[in-house]
Amino acid sequence: MKENRIIPYKMLYEALLSTHELVERILPESGMPSLKIGLEYLISVLNDYLKKASEGLPIVGYHFAFPGEYLNCFDCVPVCLEASGYFLATLLLHGVEKYYDLIGSWGHPYHTCSAQKGSMGMTLDGLFKFDAIITPTAPCDSTCASYPFFEYKEKVPLIIADMPFSFNEKGFSYYAEQLKFSLNKLGKVIGQEPNFDKLKNAIKIENQTLKLKLELFELIKSIPSPIENMFNPVSAATNIIIPGTQQNFDFYNRLLDLAKYRYQNKIHHGGEEKIRSIWPYMITFFDISLCEWLDRELGMSILFDIFNYNFYEPIDVKSDLDTMFVGMAKKGMSWPMVKQSIEFYEPFILECVRMAKEYNADCFIYTQSLACKQFGSVPQILREALKDEVGIPTLIIDFDVGDARMTSLATMKSKISLFVQTLL
Amino acid sequence: MSLQNDPFLSVSNSIKNRYIDETNKKIVGYYCTYIPEELLHAANLFPYRIRATGNKDTDLADIYMVRFTCSFVRSTLHLALQGGYDFLDGFLVCNSCDHSRRMFELFDMKVFNRENFNKKVPRFYLALPHIISNEGFEWYKKEIEELKIELEKAYSIGQITNANLLESIKLYNENRELLRNIHELRILDKPKLTGSDALQISMANSSVPKEIANKELERILNKLKGSEGIDTNDKRILLVGSVVDNIDFTQLVENSGAIIVSDFLCFGTRNFLDDIELTSGDPLNDITRRLYYRMSCPRMMDDHIRRLEFIKNEIKRAKVDGVLLQRINNCDLFGCDNMLFEHELKDDLEIPVFNIDRENYQADTSRLQTRIEAFLEMIT
Numbered sequence: 001m002k003e004n005r006i007i008p009y010k011m012l013y014e015a016l017l018s019t020h021e022l023v024e025r026i027l028p029e030s031g032m033p034s035l036k037i038g039l040e041y042l043i044s045v046l047n048d049y050l051k052k053a054s055e056g057l058p059i060v061g062y063h064f065a066f067p068g069e070y071l072n073c074f075d076c077v078p079v080c081l082e083a084s085g086y087f088l089a090t091l092l093l094h095g096v097e098k099y100y101d102l103i104g105s106w107g108h109p110y111h112t113c114s115a116q117k118g119s120m121g122m123t124l125d126g127l128f129k130f131d132a133i134i135t136p137t138a139p140c141d142s143t144c145a146s147y148p149f150f151e152y153k154e155k156v157p158l159i160i161a162d163m164p165f166s167f168n169e170k171g172f173s174y175y176a177e178q179l180k181f182s183l184n185k186l187g188k189v190i191g192q193e194p195n196f197d198k199l200k201n202a203i204k205i206e207n208q209t210l211k212l213k214l215e216l217f218e219l220i221k222s223i224p225s226p227i228e229n230m231f232n233p234v235s236a237a238t239n240i241i242i243p244g245t246q247q248n249f250d251f252y253n254r255l256l257d258l259a260k261y262r263y264q265n266k267i268h269h270g271g272e273e274k275i276r277s278i279w280p281y282m283i284t285f286f287d288i289s290l291c292e293w294l295d296r297e298l299g300m301s302i303l304f305d306i307f308n309y310n311f312y313e314p315i316d317v318k319s320d321l322d323t324m325f326v327g328m329a330k331k332g333m334s335w336p337m338v339k340q341s342i343e344f345y346e347p348f349i350l351e352c353v354r355m356a357k358e359y360n361a362d363c364f365i366y367t368q369s370l371a372c373k374q375f376g377s378v379p380q381i382l383r384e385a386l387k388d389e390v391g392i393p394t395l396i397i398d399f400d401v402g403d404a405r406m407t408s409l410a411t412m413k414s415k416i417s418l419f420v421q422t423l424l
Numbered sequence: 425m426s427l428q429n430d431p432f433l434s435v436s437n438s439i440k441n442r443y444i445d446e447t448n449k450k451i452v453g454y455y456c457t458y459i460p461e462e463l464l465h466a467a468n469l470f471p472y473r474i475r476a477t478g479n480k481d482t483d484l485a486d487i488y489m490v491r492f493t494c495s496f497v498r499s500t501l502h503l504a505l506q507g508g509y510d511f512l513d514g515f516l517v518c519n520s521c522d523h524s525r526r527m528f529e530l531f532d533m534k535v536f537n538r539e540n541f542n543k544k545v546p547r548f549y550l551a552l553p554h555i556i557s558n559e560g561f562e563w564y565k566k567e568i569e570e571l572k573i574e575l576e577k578a579y580s581i582g583q584i585t586n587a588n589l590l591e592s593i594k595l596y597n598e599n600r601e602l603l604r605n606i607h608e609l610r611i612l613d614k615p616k617l618t619g620s621d622a623l624q625i626s627m628a629n630s631s632v633p634k635e636i637a638n639k640e641l642e643r644i645l646n647k648l649k650g651s652e653g654i655d656t657n658d659k660r661i662l663l664v665g666s667v668v669d670n671i672d673f674t675q676l677v678e679n680s681g682a683i684i685v686s687d688f689l690c691f692g693t694r695n696f697l698d699d700i701e702l703t704s705g706d707p708l709n710d711i712t713r714r715l716y717y718r719m720s721c722p723r724m725m726d727d728h729i730r731r732l733e734f735i736k737n738e739i740k741r742a743k744v745d746g747v748l749l750q751r752i753n754n755c756d757l758f759g760c761d762n763m764l765f766e767h768e769l770k771d772d773l774e775i776p777v778f779n780i781d782r783e784n785y786q787a788d789t790s791r792l793q794t795r796i797e798a799f800l801e802m803i804t
Contacts, residue, residue, distance in 0.1 A: 107766055107779065109751070109759030111492060137554035137725055141522045144554055144725045145760035152728055152764050160726055162560055165519040166551040174563055181559075341522075345529045368490050373522035373754065376493040377530055398490065 005059050005129035006050070006077065008084045008122050013046040015091035032269075032292065034227070037254050038234035041247035053077045058190040061128070061150070063135035063143060064115070065338045066161070067331060069244025071134075072202035073183060073194040081133070083240045085118020086285040089402040090233065095286050099125065100403055108149070113142035113371030114402035120146060123154055130156045132189045134182060136175075136332065138163040139341035140374045157189045167333060167343040175329035176322070200317045200324070202244030207314040212252035214311065217304075219259045221359050224273035225301040226262035229291035231255065232283055236307035274299030275423055278361045280352055280382065281306050281368065281375060286404040290412060298420055303359050309351070310336045341374040348378065349385045356390045363423060364394040365416065369401050395419040427621045427648075432640040436477060436627035436671075439508050443632045444472070450579060452514035455500075455524040457695050458552050459516050460568050462596050462711050465634060466588035467575045469514065473630035475669035475691075476500045479508075480785050488530055494523040494754050496667055496784040501527065504535045510543070514578070516571075518550040520723055521757055546578040555726045556717065565712040572708065589707035593700045595634050602641035603629065603696035606648065611685050611742035614653030619663060619684020620674040626691045627669060656683060659800050660743055664688040664735060664765065665750040666758045672786045677748065680796045686742040688735055694719050697734075722761035731761065732768055739775060746776040746803045748796075753781050776803045 020039040023032065053059060057077050062068060064082040071078040089095035099121025100114060106124060108117060122128055133156050135147050151158035161182040164171040187194045219226050235251075242248045261267075275298065283305050284290050294300040312334035315327030333342060340348045355361065364386055366379045383394040397415055399407035427433050435441045444451065449470040454461075457473075464471040476499030482489075485501035503509060515536075517528040528549055536545045550567045553560035572584055606625060609616040617625075625644065629637045661682045667690055668674065674684055687693055698718040700710050719734055720727040739747065747769055749762040759781070766779045778799040782792065 107763035109756065109763070109781070111754045112756045112759060141723070141756040144723060145756040148725060148728050148764065149760065153767070158726075160555050162553050162555045162557065164551050164553065164563060165525070170566075171551070174559070177559060345526070368492070370492050371756070373493055373756065374526070376490045376523070377488055377526040379490065380488045381529075381533065398492070 006053050006079055007127040008088060008119070009046060009049060009053075009079060012084065012088055012091070013043065013050060015088065016043050016046065019091055032228060032230050033258055034231040034234045034255055037251055038238055041245075041251045042237060042241060045242040045245055045247050049077045049079075058131035058192075059129065060186065060190065061119075061130045061133035061156070063147070064240050065136050065139055065143070065163075065332070065335050066134055067206075067243055067328070067335065068240065069202040069206050070179070070183065070199065070328060072244050073196055073199035074187065074190065074192050076131075076190060076192075079128070079130070080240050081119035082115035083237065084122065084128075085115060086402050087237055087241070089114075089118065089286045090288050095402065095404065096121070097403065097405065108146070111370055112146055113140070113369070114400050115371070116142060116146040118402060120149055123150065130154075132157045132159060132186055134159045134161070134186055136161045136163040136338070138165070138333075139338045140372065142371050142373075159186050159189065163333060163338070163342065165342045167339065167347075171333065171342070172326050172329045175333060176325040179328055179332065180325050196321060196324075203315050203317050203324070203328070205246060205249050206244050207317070209249045209252050210311070210314055212249070212256050216252065216256050216259055217308070219256075219263050220303055222263050223276070223360060224266065224268035225276065225303055226259040226267070227255065228269035229295045229300075229302040230288065232279075232291060232302055232305045232308060233285065233288045236305075239307060268299075268301070270295035270299050270301075272299050273301050275362045275420060276301050276303055276360055277363050277365050278303050278309075278352070278355055278359065279305040279365050279367065280309075280348075281366055281372070282401050283367065284399065284409065284412060285401050287409045290409060293413065294416070298416070300416075300420065303361060304355065306340075307336045309355060310334055310339055337372075345378055345381060349382055352382055353385055353389045356386060356392060361390075361392060363392050363419070365419075366394055366396045367401075368396055368398050370398070370406060371400070393419075393422070427617060427624075427644065430644065432628050432644060433621065433624040434628075435631055436624040438478065439475070439503065440511065441631055443636055444470075444511050447633065449633070450513035451511055452516055453509060453512040454516040455497075455527065456518055456520035457690050458518050458520055458715060459550060460571070460711050460715055462589065462592040462700070463568065463572060463575070463584070463708070464516070465592040465595065466584050467572075467579065467581055469575070469579070470633055472512070474500050474509065475627065475630075476503055476784065477627065477669050479503050480787075488534060489523075489526075492754050494521070494666075494752050494784070496669065496752050497523040497527065499784050501530060501535070504531060505538070507541075509535065510541065512545055513543075515545055515547040516550070517547070518552045520552065520721070521755070523754075548574055548578075552723075553716075554723065556720065556724055561712065561716050564716050565709060568708060568712050568715075586707050589711065590702070593702065593707060593711065595638065597699045599629070599634050599638050599641065600696040600699055602638060602645060605645055606641065607686070607693060607696070609645075609648050612653060613743070614655055615683060615685055616648040616651050616653045618654070618674075618678055619661070619687065620671040620678055622684075622687070623668060623671055623674050623689075623691060626695065630691070654683065658683045659745045659803050660685045662686045662688070662735065662739060662742065662744040662747045663692075663750065664747060665762060666752040666755045667691060668750075670784070670786070672789075673750075673782065676786060676789055676793055677796055680793055681800045682746075682796070684748075685744060686738045688731070688738070690721060693738070694721065722757040728761060728764060732765065735765065735769070736773065739769075739773060744775070746778065746799065748799075749777060749779040751781050752784055
């Protein structure tokens with residue numbers, strides 16, 4: 001029964017397989033390639049994880065803000081808690097509402113993040129059996145508040161890397177030590193010595209992947225955007241679930257080739273690009289068909305969402321281990337949502353203004369999640385800055401990333417459609 | 425004996441008070457009790473804890489903060505945008521929670537830079553670790569050392585000496601001891617003050633210079649010592665959770681057939697449990713030690729058990745009949761800590777526990793009162 005310790009990953013694997021089959025069989029060759037390609041690689045890595053789980057390797061849960069490739073220093077099955085909930089919300093017919101309700105009925109407040117709620121409910125239901133969980137103390141209150149449940153209710157060893165809310169050299173040094181300390185502690189819990197050579201290899205792959213990402217995002221500056229909207233949720237999945245793998249590199253490599261082809265031939269996935277939008281927060285994970293609808297029905301490109309515009313310096317793996325850990329800390333602290341949380345607003349606003357100009361954005365769509373209190377004071381300031389500095393409008397929509405019951409897809413579409421009428 | 429008309433307690437009913445008008449010190453506003461008040465005092469500043477007592481609206485703040493944010497913080501911003509905090513000469517924020525931390529930017533952009541407000545208000549930020557460890561202590565100590573330099577520079581006050589710090593530590597330790605002594609009179613079989621009185625004392629204490637507060641606390645302590653105590657059959661309640669800066673809520677509880685004999689609040693026990701011990705020869709180190717290792721709030725991610733043990737101990741010490749867990753809507757930190765407390769207290773102590781959410785300004789009083797009365801009736 002060793003494989004039954006990560007039933008949600010099995011569910012995810014099955015859902016990915018059936019979706020992939022549908023996409024392969026139904027869509028034409030040109031239809032949503034990022035989804036096709038992404039599914040292929042996600043399936044490949046998840047299959048590997050499930051095999052490892054059945055062999056009895058330790059199951060290590062990790063927070064999405066803890067770059068998953070760092071767990072490559074162990075022989076373990078890395079399971080992203082937030083990805084489990086959100087991508088099952090994407091792929092299952094009724095999402096993971098059952099698990100949100102389960103943990104809610106246990107007393108978890110409704111206003112916390114559905115990113116954690118899903119996995120908490122699944123754990124309460126006995127679907128996850130973690131050997132350990134590792135998390136940073138960022139990006140948000142919801143993280144700090146929710147993770148102790150695993151330790152105190154489920155008795156899972158919880159390893160915490162304290163991330164300072166200070167985005168500077170002092171902060172990087174402190175967090176580098178915290179990373180080292182927490183990985184060593186995790187090793188003791190699962191009875192393994194960290195293998196830093198293996199870690200270096202995974203980081204090298206991610207460094208190579210980063211080059212591809214940068215090249216890809218240069219191409220997105222062109223009009224029309226050479227990448228379809230579906231790329232956003234799929235790349236979020238690959239970055240969070242399969243980082244440090246050859247498959248993640250291959251995903252970006254193929255997407256880059258596709259983008260080059262479209263760029264050279266001025267092809268837009270939806271036919272005609274009418275509006276270029278930036279989503280500085282997240283898109284709907286409870287129904288990613290919104291991406292395709294925006295492309296095809298409105299001609300609206302999503303140039304970025306928050307999982308795509310956070311870049312970092314490649315991590316130095318050639319110098320000593322301490323240098324590598326400082327690089328790892330910088331990456332961790334530059335991670336989507338993390339950087340915006342541990343920094344003040346000013347750099348975030350400036351970054352948005354810069355992106356709006358560089359990428360010729362026509363508008364911003366700011367989805368404000370119920371749970372994201374650290375972002376709860378930014379939409380109006382951002383809206384004012386974009387209007388004053390760039391002259392473009394911002395639509396603000398309240399929603400829950402993983403729970404359709406708060407703001408349905410129909411409501412989202414209706415709000416965006418009305419907003420678009422003011423732009424065209 | 426009633427303290428209801430006591431002039432010191434009435435300080436808590438408004439934001440401004442006569443000491444603010446009379447002081448010749450610069451006033452520095454702060455939100456959270458994790459900031460080093462002693463250091464501010466040693467810098468000849470007047471630390472003032474920001475609250476929104478009496479404020480019923482959040483309209484102006486709602487422009488900048490979404491409805492999923494804390495109504496306490498929104499209330500304070502609303503007041504500030506109305507000019508209610510124009511008396512501040514400085515502003516100190518730490519990352520105690522996501523809501524209050526963002527005030528660092530919003531006060532700067534929207535309050536201190538608004539039209540016709542011409543005072544330059546320096547602002548300061550402390551990055552507080554989220555776990556309790558030796559490394560975290562060293563980090564926070566550096567933060568506070570840097571703050572000391574920033575204060576010296578911003579207010580051109582020369583060097584804050586160890587002698588200044590020691591004098592402030594003495595004053596603040598006396599203050600905490602007085603509060604603890606008053607608290608001891610609250611947990612008696614015949615409590616000498618109500619939970620609402622205790623809350624008012626604590627709020628007033630954070631709104632006036634400590635030299636004044638200590639004299640007033642001593643006077644109140646002597647007055648209480650000589651009093652009869654409250655002879656009541658009301659249910660003895662321990663109040664736990666988010667910030668409470670308004671006696672409307674505690675009075676609602678106490679008017680429903682309860683007396684709040686102890687609490688786990690930041691305008692309450694958590695603020696005066698621990699003293700600064702002068703052990704290292706470095707007063708700033710000792711100030712940091714108390715701040716960092718004191719009884720935590722749920723923002724400290726790895727300290728839930730210590731909080732639980734304190735609550736369990738206080739239940740026994742104060743002969744508590746029931747525990748009222750409360751949180752302001754959207755407070756994830758207390759929401760989740762209370763979730764764990766609810767199960768742990770019911771399972772371990774079999775004590776009645778009631779877990780509620782509320783808004784900072786208590787509007788739906790009838791509904792809430794009915795629920796609280798129902799809870800109290802369940803306590804045998």
